[in-house]
Amino acid sequence: xxxxxxxxxxxxxxxxxxxxxxxxxxxxxxxxxxxxxxxxxxxxxxxxxxxxxxxxxxxxxxxxxxxxxxxxxxxxxxxxxxxxxxxxxxxxxxxxxxxxxxxxxxxxxxxxxxxxxxxxxxxxxxxxxxxxxxxxxxxxxxxxxxxxxxxxxxxxxxxxxxxxxxxxxxxxxxxxxxxxxxxxxxxxxxxxxxxxxxxxxxxxxxxxxxxxxxxxxxxxxxxxxxxxxxxxxxxxxxxxxxxxxxxxxxxxxxxxxxxxxxxxxxxxxxxxxxxxxxxxxxxxxxxxxxxxxxxxxxxxxxxxxxxxxxxxxxxxxxxxxxxxxxxxxxxxxxxxxxxxxxxxxxxxxxxxxxxxxxxxxxxxxxxxxxxxxxxxxxxxxxxxxxxxxxxxxxxxxxxxxxxxxxxxxxxxxxxxxxxxxxxxxxxxxxxxxxxxxxxxxxxxxxxx
Numbered sequence: 001x002x003x004x005x006x007x008x009x010x011x012x013x014x015x016x017x018x019x020x021x022x023x024x025x026x027x028x029x030x031x032x033x034x035x036x037x038x039x040x041x042x043x044x045x046x047x048x049x050x051x052x053x054x055x056x057x058x059x060x061x062x063x064x065x066x067x068x069x070x071x072x073x074x075x076x077x078x079x080x081x082x083x084x085x086x087x088x089x090x091x092x093x094x095x096x097x098x099x100x101x102x103x104x105x106x107x108x109x110x111x112x113x114x115x116x117x118x119x120x121x122x123x124x125x126x127x128x129x130x131x132x133x134x135x136x137x138x139x140x141x142x143x144x145x146x147x148x149x150x151x152x153x154x155x156x157x158x159x160x161x162x163x164x165x166x167x168x169x170x171x172x173x174x175x176x177x178x179x180x181x182x183x184x185x186x187x188x189x190x191x192x193x194x195x196x197x198x199x200x201x202x203x204x205x206x207x208x209x210x211x212x213x214x215x216x217x218x219x220x221x222x223x224x225x226x227x228x229x230x231x232x233x234x235x236x237x238x239x240x241x242x243x244x245x246x247x248x249x250x251x252x253x254x255x256x257x258x259x260x261x262x263x264x265x266x267x268x269x270x271x272x273x274x275x276x277x278x279x280x281x282x283x284x285x286x287x288x289x290x291x292x293x294x295x296x297x298x299x300x301x302x303x304x305x306x307x308x309x310x311x312x313x314x315x316x317x318x319x320x321x322x323x324x325x326x327x328x329x330x331x332x333x334x335x336x337x338x339x340x341x342x343x344x345x346x347x348x349x350x351x352x353x354x355x356x357x358x359x360x361x362x363x364x365x366x367x368x369x370x371x372x373x374x375x376x377x378x379x380x381x382x383x384x385x386x387x388x389x390x391x392x393x394x395x396x397x398x399x400x401x402x403x404x405x406x407x408x409x410x411x412x413x414x415x416x417x418x419x420x421x422x423x424x425x426x427x428x429x430x431x432x433x434x435x436x437x438x439x440x441x442x443x444x445x446x447x448x
Contacts (some may be wrong), residue, residue: 075128085138106134167188209236274314377414392418392425
């Protein structure tokens with residue numbers, strides 16, 4: 001015997017008014033038609049379109065099967081119970097159309113939410129409530145119906161006596177309560193573990209941003225490789241600007257060439273990263289991008305990425321801690337560089353001759369080495385086991401503002417670095433033009 005579950009008539013008016021309201025919302029929006037364009041760009045990216053280059057957030061990816069089960073164990077169990085109960089109701093030839101309409105509705109809707117949650121974890125908060133509702137309505141259709149209780153009226157009484165109270169199924173209720181409490185405790189433990197693992201501590205990037213405020217000019221544009229680092233960076237340091245802090249779709253929409261650069265850097269296909277970063281961003285930032293922030297949220301780049309970026313020798317690591325690395329882009333366009341001909345002392349022998357003078361000047365166990373093969377060019381490296389960031393910064397500042405800074409530039413040093421044996425602090429050697437007349441082709445003396 002066939003079972004009729006729903007009416008064959010289609011109520012089209014709710015669908016029509018919903019579509020008209022959605023279209024009207026797009027049209028009356030103050031950013032129309034830009035908002036419609038952005039909507040379809042987001043839709044293409046979130047649906048996994050192969051032509052979309054921007055990387056989307058974690059919530060638009062799927063979870064591994066075991067992690068998905070751990071995240072929604074109760075909802076998964078409810079769906080299984082609901083499917084079994086609904087199938088049992090159909091097999092039992094229950095022809096009560098009204099009773100089957102509600103479980104059928106929740107079966108279709110909760111199954112749709114299950115499928116979309118399997119594809120996008122973003123919908124995890126929508127699916128579990130409807131899974132529970134589906135199980136409840138499906139169980140209702142197979143729950144045995146009790147026959148009505150007949151109550152005889154006392155001929156001497158004026159009113160009908162109430163029906164006898166039914167005893168509560170305490171055992172069944174207790175079992176359900178125990179199962180729910182166990183599932184609740186398990187979910188709390190799993191959620192706590194996940195939050196501790198995935199959430200960075202409150203002081204994450206605080207030390208790095210303090211260094212940036214002290215050492216990077218205010219208003220400078222900083223290239224944050226991971227756009228998800230932006231909230232922490234902006235919380236601790238509002239004196240600088242950052243390339244990306246929103247969904248990468250917005251960068252793709254506003255500056256597609258910069259978004260494509262980010263994609264090439266991620267896949268190690270850009271032959272000269274330093275030059276590409278400088279030239280690409282020069283179109284939107286005349287001063288260029290001199291600093292690159294490489295954080296570890298949601299994950300730090302692999303060692304292969306650092307090897308690829310540093311291979312050209314045009315980046316210097318100017319800050320490093322357990323959370324992040326800050327790189328300085330050493331590339332400069334030819335028009336910005338100073339003529340090489342005026343570096344009168346630019347040769348390895350002259351650079352090595354400076355080392356004893358540096359040791360005499362700083363004294364103690366502090367000594368200097370000439371690092372000709374340093375990534376980014378020849379570097380004067382000061383070895384001081386007692387050095388810290390403040391000591392290195394004072395040394396860099398003092399020499400940059402004196403004739404010593406011009407001497408380092410004339411000698412051909414590109415970088416000035418300090419190490420305590422574990423950490424490195426690096427500054428770019430720019431010279432000091434006001435002392436340039438002290439050096440000549442015929443007799444250039446290195447100041448002590």
